[in-house]
Amino acid sequence: MSAPPPVDVAVVGGGIVGLAIADALLARHPDLGVVVHDKEPHLAAHGSGRNSGVLHAGFYYSPDSLKARLTRRGNAMLREFCEERGVPVRDTGKVVVTRSVDELPGLEELYRRGQVNGVPLEMVDAAQLRELEPLAQTVERALWSPTTGSADPVAVVEALAARVRQRGGRVEVGSEVRAAGPGWLLTDREHLTVGHLVNAAGLQADVVARWFGVGEEYRMLAFKGLYWYGSWPPGRLRRHVYPVPDPRNPFLGTHLTVAVDGRAKIGPTAIPALWRESYGGLAHASVGEVWDTATLLPRFLTSPHHDARSLIASELPKHLQRRLVAEAARLVPSVRPEDFRTKGRPGIRAQLFDVRAQRLEMDFVVRAGEQSTHILNAVSPGWTSALAMAEHVVDRMDL
Numbered sequence: 001m002s003a004p005p006p007v008d009v010a011v012v013g014g015g016i017v018g019l020a021i022a023d024a025l026l027a028r029h030p031d032l033g034v035v036v037h038d039k040e041p042h043l044a045a046h047g048s049g050r051n052s053g054v055l056h057a058g059f060y061y062s063p064d065s066l067k068a069r070l071t072r073r074g075n076a077m078l079r080e081f082c083e084e085r086g087v088p089v090r091d092t093g094k095v096v097v098t099r100s101v102d103e104l105p106g107l108e109e110l111y112r113r114g115q116v117n118g119v120p121l122e123m124v125d126a127a128q129l130r131e132l133e134p135l136a137q138t139v140e141r142a143l144w145s146p147t148t149g150s151a152d153p154v155a156v157v158e159a160l161a162a163r164v165r166q167r168g169g170r171v172e173v174g175s176e177v178r179a180a181g182p183g184w185l186l187t188d189r190e191h192l193t194v195g196h197l198v199n200a201a202g203l204q205a206d207v208v209a210r211w212f213g214v215g216e217e218y219r220m221l222a223f224k225g226l227y228w229y230g231s232w233p234p235g236r237l238r239r240h241v242y243p244v245p246d247p248r249n250p251f252l253g254t255h256l257t258v259a260v261d262g263r264a265k266i267g268p269t270a271i272p273a274l275w276r277e278s279y280g281g282l283a284h285a286s287v288g289e290v291w292d293t294a295t296l297l298p299r300f301l302t303s304p305h306h307d308a309r310s311l312i313a314s315e316l317p318k319h320l321q322r323r324l325v326a327e328a329a330r331l332v333p334s335v336r337p338e339d340f341r342t343k344g345r346p347g348i349r350a351q352l353f354d355v356r357a358q359r360l361e362m363d364f365v366v367r368a369g370e371q372s373t374h375i376l377n378a379v380s381p382g383w384t385s386a387l388a389m390a391e392h393v394v395d396r397m398d399l
C-alpha cells in the first residue's frame with residue numbers, strides 16, 4: 001500500500017477556529033493542500049456548537065488584549081460572512097444592567113473600555129433602558145451595545161465548513177489525531193507527512209500543544225455552561241440582558257439572551273467540571289482527567305488572582321434550575337422558574353489555567369512551535385472572533 005501524499009497544512013479540530021484558519025489559508029494560498037481533522041462524527045459537537053450564539057461587540061476586554069483587538073473586527077467579519085452565506089443574524093443589541101450602586105464603577109469601566117476599543121456604546125438612564133428593553137431593571141444607569149447580536153452557532157460552523165470545501169480544502173470528520181510531532185501526524189486511520197500543523201483542538205488543545213513541547217505551563221480547567229429556554233412568545237425579550245461582571249474572573253455572570261429565533265434563554269453557568277467532555281451522565285468520563293482536576297482545583301482555590309471560592313460558591317447552586325432563574329430575575333424580574341423549563345445543550349468552556357502563575361488565562365493564547373501553531377485558549381468570545389483570529393494567525397504563520 002502506498003503512503004498517503006504529504007499535506008501542506010493539517011488542522012487538528014474542526015470547530016469554528018480550525019475551520020476559520022483553514023478558510024483564511026485557502027483564501028490567501030488557493031493551491032495549498034489543507035486538511036481539517038475532527039474526531040467527532042459530525043461538526044459543532046463541542047464549544048462551537050454549544051455556545052450562546054452571541055455576536056459580542058468587544059467592549060469587555062482590556063484594551064491591550066487580543067480579545068479586544070479581534071472581537072470588534074470578528075463581529076464585523078462574522079456578520080459579513082453570514083450575509084454572504086445566507087445565515088440569519090438577529091440584531092438584538094445588548095444591555096448591561098447594575099444590581100446595586102456598588103456596580104456603577106464597574107459599569108463605568110466597561111464604558112471606558114468600549115471607548116478605547118472603538119466599540120459603539122451608550123450610557124443610558126433607567127427611562128431609556130425601559131424603552132430599549134422594558135423587561136430589564138437597573139439601578140440608575142445601564143449600558144447599551146447596539147452591535148451585539150445573535151446567530152445559530154451550528155449553522156455558522158456548517159456554512160464555514162462548506163466554504164472551506166468550496167475553496168478546495170478537505171474537512172474529515174470522525175478522524176481523531178492520536179499523536180503528532182514536527183512534520184507528521186497519526187490519526188486513527190493513517191500516518192501523514194505534514195508541512196505545518198495547526199492545533200485548534202479546543203478542550204484538548206493543551207494536550208496537542210504538549211506533543212510539541214509548547215505551553216507546558218498550562219492545564220485545561222473545564223467549566224460547564226447550563227442553559228434553560230423560556231416558554232415566552234419569541235421576541236418577548238428583545239435584547240440580551242447582562243450583569244456587570246466580576247473583573248477577576250473571565251466569565252460574564254448569569255445572563256439572559258435572545259436566540260436567533262427569538263426565544264429567551266438563561267445561562268450559561270460556569271460550574272467547574274470534573275472532566276473535559278462532561279456534558280451529561282458519565283459519558284466521556286476519564287479517570288486521568290478527574291485526577292488532573294482534583295490536583296488543579298486546590299491551586300485555583302488558593303490563587304491570589306481570583307476570588308475562586310466565591311465563584312465556586314455562587315456557581316455550584318446553579319445546578320438547580322430555580323437558583324439559576326432566581327439569579328436571572330435580578331436582571332429581568334418577570335422571569336419565573338415555571339416559564340424556563342426547557343434544558344438547552346450544555347457547553348464546556350475550555351479555560352486554560354497557568355499552573356506556575358496560579359491564574360486562569362484571561363486572553364486568547366496563540367503560540368508558535370516547530371512546524372506548528374497552537375491556539376490554546378479559544379474561550380469566549382472565540383466564536384465571534386474566529387474569523388479575525390484566523391487573519392491574525394495566518395499573518396504570523398511561517399509556511
Ligand SMILES: Cc1cc2nc3c(=O)[nH]c(=O)nc-3n(C[C@H](O)[C@H](O)[C@H](O)COP(=O)(O)OP(=O)(O)OC[C@H]3O[C@@H](n4cnc5c(N)ncnc54)[C@H](O)[C@@H]3O)c2cc1C
Nearest residue numbers: 013015016017039048051052054177202225347381382384
Ligand atoms: C457555554 C459556552 C458559551 C459560549 N458563548 C459564546 C458566545 O455567546 N459568543 C462567543 O463568541 N463565544 C462563546 N463561547 C466561546 C466559543 O464557543 C469558543 O470560543 C469557540 O467555540 C472555540 O472554538 P474552537 O474551534 O477553538 O473549539 P471547539 O468548537 O471545541 O472545536 C475543537 C474541535 O477539536 C476537535 N478535536 C479535539 N481533539 C481532537 C483530536 N485529537 N483530533 C481531532 N479532532 C479533535 C473536537 O472534536 C472539536 O470539534 C462560549 C463557550 C461556551 C462553552
